[in-house]
Amino acid sequence: MTIQVILIKAAQLILSLSILVVLHELGHFIPARLFKIKVEKFYLFFDPGFSLFKFKKGETEYGIGWLPLGGYVKIAGMIDESMDKEQMMQPPQPWEFRAKPAWQRLIVMIGGVTVNLILGFLIYAMILWHYGESYLPTKNAVYGIVTDSLGRTAGLQNGDKIISVDNSPVEAFHKIPAQVILNEAKSIQVDRAGQQLNLVLPAGFRGALASSKQGGGTFQLRMPFIIGEFTENSAGKKAGLKVDDRIIAINGQPAQYNDEVITAMQGLKNQAATITVVRNERDTMQIKANVPADGILGMRIGEEQMQRVFHQVTVKYSFIEAIPAGFSKAISTLVTYVQQIGLLFKKSSELKASESLGGFGSIAKLFPDAWDWHSFWNLTALLSIILAFMNILPIPALDGGHVLFLLYEMVTGRKPSIKFMEYAQIVGMVLLFGLLLFANGLDVWRAIFK
Structure with a gap:
């Protein structure tokens, strides 16, 4: 991966998380101000020791911290990550969080999660309205699949056409891996x-398929090798190959699909090759090319060529139609994510937490190598849904932990003691930062040893 690609992925990740964090914290900020609760700080990223930028407006300090692990609003009279014990030792003031009725405090605490859920729904709705939804029906994958060593352990071969998973048809080709993993398919x-x-x-x-390293190439789409674009200094372009040339043979041996062409090239490193192509859909030509030492001629199948070959389905939505469709997609995304988490705790599941867990590096890899707004907003919507779910978990230091204690107070009529809340906050923060270090440590370990 080049430095340019790393920077593009990092920029997309930072922008996406910044949008999500600011809007999440705004979800706490707005109801707090509506209930006349003092908000002392509103920060993107954490600022231990110092901040990169800050200004004060009214009674609130706004700023950007130097530690990009999230963000926060410091609400007066609340046990939070600031651990401001001195303030909590003073008598409650009318403008403090702790002085407000439990139902108001509950609304403030669920505000961030609510915003993330609504944001995910709105982004999906706008994507469907602007772009529509395109997918390749499994039945239209007429050339079958290209599989890897993992697929071969299950008996799959290049060219196999997937009919069903556990005898249940899969409508969209790209959903086959998820169907296998989430439904714990047997066949x-x-x-x-x-x-x-x-x-x-x-x-x-199924466990290996869930790992991107092992299972990412198990159900690749097999397609005719029609040249769509060349890389810089492409050996194929120098030899005289052109965009839209369809390769049908190499050195007289049939090679018309992506897997066949790649395999043939790898066997001809540092050698001359005669590439037979069909040009303009009628002329058969032979092009002589010198294959580099890496066996790569620097050419790819293009998106336009793929769309020409395969009959994709595109569903268009009006603005009104996109609203329920976006809501449905947000709910479906949330359910799928909860299913994935549930599998980690299921005895019969083959998924391992250490293989499924990842930090910021794993998230950054989800973004494309080149900036693409369609992909960016799709991933931002997904991350918004995930952030909502993770934050509502009943863990101290998360919104869900505060909600749990508030519900206890509302049911019993008794507030947990300040000391209890402080200790719970410390335990929660230790757990969260430990998990954060572990997840990002896994990313580092994978990058070095895998």
């Missing part, structure tokens, strides 16, 4: 050269 049904086969998945297959 896959395929069409191989006109013969229908039932492939029983071996033990450990």
Whole structure:
């Protein structure tokens, strides 16, 4: 991965998280101010020791911290990450959080999660309205799949056409891995050269598929190699190959699909190759090329060429239609994420927390190599839904922990003691920072040793 790609991914991640954090904290800030609770600070990122930028307006200090691990609003009279014990030792003031009725404090605490859920829904709705929704039906993957070593352990072969998973058809091709993992599938049904086969998945297959390193190439789309673009200093372009050339043979041997062309090139490193192509959909030509030492001619199948070959389905939405569709997609995303988390705690599941967990590096890898607003907003909506779910978990130091204590107070009529809240906050912060260090440590370990 080049420095440019790393910077583009990092920029997308920082912008996405900044939007989510600011709006999440705004979800706490607005109800706090509506209930006349003093908000002392509103920060993007944490500022232990110093801040990069700050200004004061009214009674609130706004700023940007130097530690990009989230953000916060410091609400007067509340046990939070600031651990301001001196303030809590003083008698409650009318403008403090602790002096307000429990129902007002509850609204303030669930404000951030509420904003993230609404934001996820709104982003999905706007994406559907602006871009529509395109996908390749599984039945239209007419050339089958390209699989990897993991797929071969299940008996899959290049060219297999997926019919169903556990005898249940999968409408969209890109959803096949999720269907296998989330439904803990036992078998896959395929069409191989006109013969229908039932492939029983071996033990450990689903867990390995959930790991991006091992399972990412198990269900790749097989497609004719029609050149869509060249890399800089492409050996193929220098040899005379052109955009829209369709490769059909290499050194006289049939090679028309992406997997066949890549395999043939890897076997011809530092050699001359005769590449047979169809140009302008009618002329068959032979191009001689010198294959570099890495076996890569520097050419790719383009998105335009893929759309020409495959019959994708595109669903368009009016503004009114996009609203319920966006809501439905947000709910579906949340349910799917909860299912994934649930599998980690299921005895029969093959998923391992250490393989599924990741830090900021893992999140950054989700963003494309080049800046793409469609992908950016899709991922931002996904992260917003995830942030809402994670924050509502009943863990001290998270919004869900505060909500749990407030619900206890509302049911019993008794407030937890200040000391209890302080200790709970400390325990929660230790757990969260420990998990944060562990997750990002896994990213570092994978980058070095995998």
